[in-house]
Amino acid sequence: MAKKSTMRRVSLRNIAAHKLRLALTVLAVVLGTAFISGAFMFTNSLKSSFDAAVNNAFTGVDAVVSKEATVEDRETVEANPDVAGTNVSTSQTIVLARDGAEPEPIQTGSGTASLGVWYEPDEQVGDTKTIVEGNAPTNAQEVIINEKAAKEKNLHPGDKLIVVDPQARHQVTLTGLFDSPIDQAGQLKVLIPEQDYLASYAKDGVVDQFIVDAAEGVAPQKVVDELKQALPERDVETGQKLADDTSKAVTSALSFINYFLVAFGLVGLLVGTFLIANTFSMIVAQRTKEFALLRALGASRGQITRSVVLESVIIGVLGSAIGVLVGMGLVAAIKAVMTSRGMALPDSGLGLSPTAVLVPILLGTAVTVVSAWAPARRAGDVEPVEAMRANESSTSQPLLGRTTAGVILLALGVLAALAGVFWDEQETKTRAIAVGVGAVLLVIGFFLAAPALSLPVVPTFGRLLGLPFGAVGRLASTNTRRNPRRTATTSFALALGVALVTVIGMLGATMKQSVADQMESNLEADFALTAPAAGGFPVPAEVPDAVRGVEGVERATTHMVAPVSLDGVFSSQLGPHGGFTDVVDGDPGNIGKLTVAEGTSDLSNGGALATRSLADAHGWRVGQQLQLAGPNPAAPTKPVELVGILDDSQMFRSIVVSHAEVTDVVPADALRIRMVGVQVAEGVNPDDVRPRLEQAVKPFLVVQVMSSEDMAGMVAGLINQILSLLYGLLALAVIIAILGIVNTLTLSVIERRQEIGMLRAVGSYRGQIRQLITLESVQIALFGGLAGVLLGLGIGYAFITSLDGQGLGDPVIPWPLVAAMLAGSVLIGLFAAIWPAQRAAKTPPLDAISD
Incomplete structure (x- = not known):
């Protein structure tokens, strides 16, 4: 027990005596664990915010009637004596603009703008909205807006506004502002009276859902059972x-974000593993005489090994605990940035949980101990006779095995x-798994072979650079060349980070080229008129007629979608019973490049089209009558x-139906225009027509005129935005790799104190010592960068x-x-060498030689 206590004190005193050489190791643990802890906390914050919003949205709601609910259904609900009241719960995506000579769209950024139904306070079910300024709307030309969004957008009662919906644009007056428990600045909510909303946006009598308030003293489940009958x-x-189902769905969706962020944290820890292992290897090599003296004084091999492992446990726990605190800071910083950009997360907190604290600490400690295990075993193998050696530096080890x-x-x-690559007959998943296995083997193989590979490569770089x-x-x-293991291990951390960046960059470049090729080869129209992708907002229904009269335009063909099926088949299936089908008011070949296998592609006079694969699968033939059905x-x-x-x-992957046929099955407002393809007349320069088109669609506020290049x-x-996010996350691995080089060079300077002192004593200037350390650093980094690029490519x-x-070129x-x-x-x-080189240059010659 006394020996164990003595070795424990030796370990603790060693940590206290060598703060500098262990600080960077602790920092590597901190960076990896901070990212993982921050990922858990941020996901918890998002979940808390969504849960609070969902619970508030359903507070006071006893029952919900959905699945194509109709106005007739509402009458049935209200006839139930156990029902105290009902509200229509639905909304329509819109674009809001300030009215004037030059209408100005109100930008919502990452938020949304929607049009819904206003109810007086005594008629409201669930979410209680209170007027805080102005008055309630009384007709379709008046609206009321949520206070937080109105303040952020500088809107006030009396302002003249324009509401652009999928069918048309309407001039309205803002009459008041309201507040509610689920009001958020990023969500612009515009409300009008119920009768006006239903008249404009539920002409077929179908709404999203009704929310129901049970009569006093009646259990919600009783009302639900009665309404089901x-x-x-x-x-x-x-x-x-x-509310519970929505929360579960949100949790499931957020789990992907959590896995995604944790994956990058694990990459950081993986890179940090090599830094930690390298640091402990160098420390063990430098402490050979210390361990030999302890062995000579009676310490066993196991005690020496356990003392080093104890140091790694202390470092792992300390670094991981600090990492959790840094993770809290990261979450606080992210939330502050989101709040400044109008994306606040109310009722979210910092997301602290046992998982967010314990998992990073346990994982960080385990990684540190595993990284230190091999150096600890080598420390235990030191013989007492090593105490008589004058040189503590590590000895070379054979590389053959x-x-x-x-x-x-x-x-x-x-x-x-x-x-x-060449297993063409296998499915994509199998081929991708084979590549994944190959990538893991290549990374591990390179790590093992890197010391031998560095022997001819790194000195060559050195001679050229020097x-x-x-x-x-x-x-x-x-x-x-003196310690190829150390050189290779230090450079490997950087190689891994560079390889990941290169793979992602190559994927992004390929995706962008594939998209450019597809746009050029698939778009037949000279211009495509589209609406913003955010919120799924369609092109206003008035746009096709507005552009057909533009000078230089030969034809304008409209591509729409509608909730109809052809013999039970949708172009895009959504759930087991619903979906949408492509609809065109002319020849779809005027929009995208098509090859007609049989019959014609012109739908001007009615009919439908199908792709070869779909027709063969269902046994369809040209001239066959198929049944077109709506959602009811x-x-x-x-x-x-x-x-x-x-x-x-x-562009058209299954079926296309004529617009003339669809309007006999569903009302016109059930169609949503995705794009209007415009072809210019022969001999007319498209560049001359473009400004005329832009002027024609300007009043609609939401329409973009785009060529295939646009x-x-x-x-x-969009791809660049995603790549920037990935590069930012991978920067963690590169930062840890830089720390690895700094750490290696710093410990190398400590180890070579006598050597550097001798160089100074024989006349080397401080600047030459700095050059020496800097050149060594650049050689290591360049080897890692080159290896990473080759692996990544x-x-x-x-x-x-x-x-x-999957469509990639x-x-x-x-x-x-x-x-x-x-x-x-x-x-x-160069950057990593700054501090170690400065430290080496300051080495006192006589003191170093005397050591």
Whole structure:
């Protein structure tokens, strides 16, 4: 027991005595665990905010009637003596603008703008809205808006506004502002009286749902049971059950965000593992004499090993605990930024939970201990005779076994990746798994073989980089050969980060090129008139007629979607019984490039089209009569002739129905315009027509005039936003890799104190010492950067090729990114060397020699 207590005190005192060389190791643990802890906390915050919003939305709601509820259903509900009141719960996505000579759209950023129903306080069910300024609306030309959004957008009672909906635009007056428990600044809620809303947006009598208030003393479940009997074709549930179901759905959706963020935290910990292992290896090598003296004084091998493991446990717990605190700070900072941009998370807190605290601490500690285990075993193997040696620096270890294993794994990795590339007859999932296995084998194989690979490569870099520096350059090149394990381990952390960035960059470049090629090859129209993608807002119904009269326009063809099916088949299936089908008011070949296999593609006179694969699957033939049905199963269907069969295409992938046929099954306001394809007259320059089109659609506020190049650029911009997010997350791995180089160089300076002192004593200037350490750092970083680029390009090529069945084109190498990675590696080397080089330059010559 006394020996254990003594070794424990030795470990604790060693940590206290060497704060500098362990601080960077603790920082690596902090960065990895902070990201994981922050991911859990941020997800918890989002969930808390959504749960609060959902609960508030259903507070006071005893029952909900949904699934194509009608006005007649409402009459049945209100006739029940156990029902105290009902409200229509529905909304319509809109765009709101300030009225004037030049209407100005009110930007909602990442938020939404919707039009809903206003009820007087004594008629409200559930969400209680209170007028805080102005008056309630009394007709369709008056609206009331939620206070928080109105204040943020600088809107006041009396303002003249324009409401743009899918069918038309309306001039309205803002009469008042209201407040409610679920009011948020990012959600612009515009409300009008019920009768006016139903007259404009529920002409067929169908609404999203009714919310029901039970009579006093009546249990919600009793009302639900009674309404289920009265309305067997509708879905009827209690408000609490819907709130619980919605919360579960939100939790499920947020789990992906959590997994996504935790994955990047694990990448950071993985990179940090090599930093931690490298640090402990160097510390053990430097403390050889210390361990030998302890062995000579009677300490056993196990005690030495356990003392080093104890140090790693303390460092792991300390770093992980600090990481949790830093994670809290990250969440607070993210929420502050979101609040400043109008995306506040009310009722969310910091998201603290046992999982957010315990998982990062346990994981960070485990990673630290595992990383330190091999160095701890080597510490226990130190013999007492080592105490008589004058040199504490690490001795070289044979590389044959490690290199052989690495080469074998590299070969297996290449074979697995090639299988994923050339195994054409296998499905995409199998090929992708093969590439994934190959990528893991390549990474592990490179880690094992890297020391041997660095021996011919790194000194070569050193000689080339050191040419302008004479003897200092040659000495730096020689130094990197002295411990290839350390050089390779230090550079591997950077190589892994660069490889991940390269793979993602290659995927992004390929996706952008594929989108550009598809837009160019699939869009037949000269211009596509579209609405903003956010919120699924369609093109206003008046746009096609407005552009047909523009000078230089030969034709305008409208692509719509409608909730209709053809023999039970939808273009896009949504759930087991619903969906949407493509509708065109002319020839869809005027919008996208099509190949007609049989019949015709012109739907001007009615009919429907189907792709070859779909027609063969259902046994359809040209001239066959198919049944067109709307969303109401009780309504009659209409026979429609199949007038053409198309080869499979990117734009129309299943069925297309004529607009003339669809309007006999569903009302006109049930159709949503996705795009209007405009073709200019022959001999007319499209660039001359574009400004006229833009002027024609300007009053609609939401319509964009886009060419195929514009559409490809818009998608490329979205891809760039996603890539920027991924690069930002991967920056964590690169930061840890930089710390690894700083750590290695710092410990190397401590280890080589006598050597550096001797160089100073024989006449080396401080600037030359700084050059020496900096050149060594750049060599290590450049080797890691080059290895990472090569690994990333190889894995990226194999991965993208295996996904060729998903619509990706040939792999595109992002040469600017590759050049940036290599140049960035040099800069990383220069940056990482600043502090270690400065420390080395300040080494007192005589003191170092005397040590």
